[in-house]
Amino acid sequence: MNTETIEFNGWMMRFRPAVSGNRRLLVMLHGWTGDENSMWVFARNFSGEKHWIIAPRAPHAADPQGFSWRPAQVQTFGRPSLETLLPSAGALIRLVDEYSASVGVEAEKFDVIGFSQGGAMVNVLGMLFPDRIQKMGVLAGFLPSGLDDYVEKGALGGKRIFVAHGTLDELVPIDRARASMELMEKAGASIIYCEDEVGHKLSANCLRALEEYLAD
Numbered sequence: 001m002n003t004e005t006i007e008f009n010g011w012m013m014r015f016r017p018a019v020s021g022n023r024r025l026l027v028m029l030h031g032w033t034g035d036e037n038s039m040w041v042f043a044r045n046f047s048g049e050k051h052w053i054i055a056p057r058a059p060h061a062a063d064p065q066g067f068s069w070r071p072a073q074v075q076t077f078g079r080p081s082l083e084t085l086l087p088s089a090g091a092l093i094r095l096v097d098e099y100s101a102s103v104g105v106e107a108e109k110f111d112v113i114g115f116s117q118g119g120a121m122v123n124v125l126g127m128l129f130p131d132r133i134q135k136m137g138v139l140a141g142f143l144p145s146g147l148d149d150y151v152e153k154g155a156l157g158g159k160r161i162f163v164a165h166g167t168l169d170e171l172v173p174i175d176r177a178r179a180s181m182e183l184m185e186k187a188g189a190s191i192i193y194c195e196d197e198v199g200h201k202l203s204a205n206c207l208r209a210l211e212e213y214l215a216d
Helices: 038-042 082-103 117-128 148-152 174-186 204-215
Strands: 004-008 011-016 024-029 051-056 106-115 133-139 160-166 190-196
Touching: 004 082, 024 038, 024 082, 024 117, 038 051, 038 106, 051 082, 082 106, 082 117, 106 117, 106 204, 117 133, 117 148, 133 204, 148 174, 160 174, 160 204, 174 190, 190 204
Parallel strands: 024 051, 024 106, 106 133, 133 160, 160 190
Antiparallel strands: 004 011, 011 051
């Protein structure tokens, strides 16, 4: 893949431009302790005909390494919540608007996929900014706490969301993923689900299903 790493308005990110004029922005969000390079293992077969892809580095340092979508001082206090992820969600929307304007990419609606904590960020973006988000991919992720009001209001109404999870995942147990999907469906989403016998990772089968979802 022909990618570049740049600093843009205080963000470090890696991007791959689209190869045609008919293009939409795809944002890839890494998990806890990841960085702008972590998500590209999934993107090898993503269509350059359709997507201009960016993978930003999360704004907070994680312990012992890498980066996080929530501040370091709350890392040890349970799972990420809407409260701790909200500032990063707003910052991501601003990044999308500023970057897309700078390169001339259509981003009034954009696609977003995320792994683990990045998957939680995908759910936050979809709940808070449903008019901005088109396709959503939640990979080994979960629904953060604090989104009950958005669930009750049906914030994900009409959205087809891809979810992939491993039955052997010890970091985000499969029961938590299934409970998250029930809430996402209650919020109005239609789930395209891929489950495989793997740990905290994306299986080859689910990667192919993700590629098909994004290409559709």
